[in-house]
Amino acid sequence: MFKGLGDMGDIGKMMEAAQEMQAKMAKMQEDLANLTVTGESGGGxxxxxxxxxxxxxxxDINPTIFSPDDKEVVEDLILAAIKDAQRRAQDKAASEMARLTREMGLPADMKMPF
Structure with missing residues (x-):
């Protein structure tokens, strides 16, 4: 790229790659906001x-579980479903990040700041 600068010409390529990675990361973050997962408890x-x-x-709560005597059970089922959905969301985000880093030729265990 620049004669006489040795490896300095590679800086342009590195900057271009960094900008490409930043654009892909921004797109992935947008995509993650549009992907949904569903967690469940109590057999659905x-x-x-x-x-x-x-x-x-x-x-979504099946109305058959509503009974004044089962209030604590229902609360536990709701919390379990929410926790399951959050775990699935984390798993989905991690798999999307792994896919992106793989596509970019980066190490799978590379920690991104996002």
């Missing part, structure tokens, strides 16, 4: 839906 009686970024966006 309670379902919680979250984005792959972990934001809870929906809750």
């Amino acid at each position: 009686l309670v379902k919680a839906t979250a984005t792959a970024k972990g934001e809870l966006v929906g809750l």
Whole structure:
């Protein structure tokens, strides 16, 4: 690139690669906000839906579980479904990050600041 600068010409390539990575990371973050996962508990009686970024966006409760005597059970099922959705969201985000780093030729265990 620049004659007489030796490896300094590679800086331009590195900057271009860094900009490309930044653009792909921004796109991935946007995509994670649009991907949803559903966690459930009680054999599907309670379902919680979250984005792959972990934001809870929906809750579905089968009406057959409503009984004044079962209040604590219902609360536990709701919490379990939310935790399951959040775990699935983390797993989805991690798999998307691994896919992106693989596509970019980066080490799979490379820690990104996002």
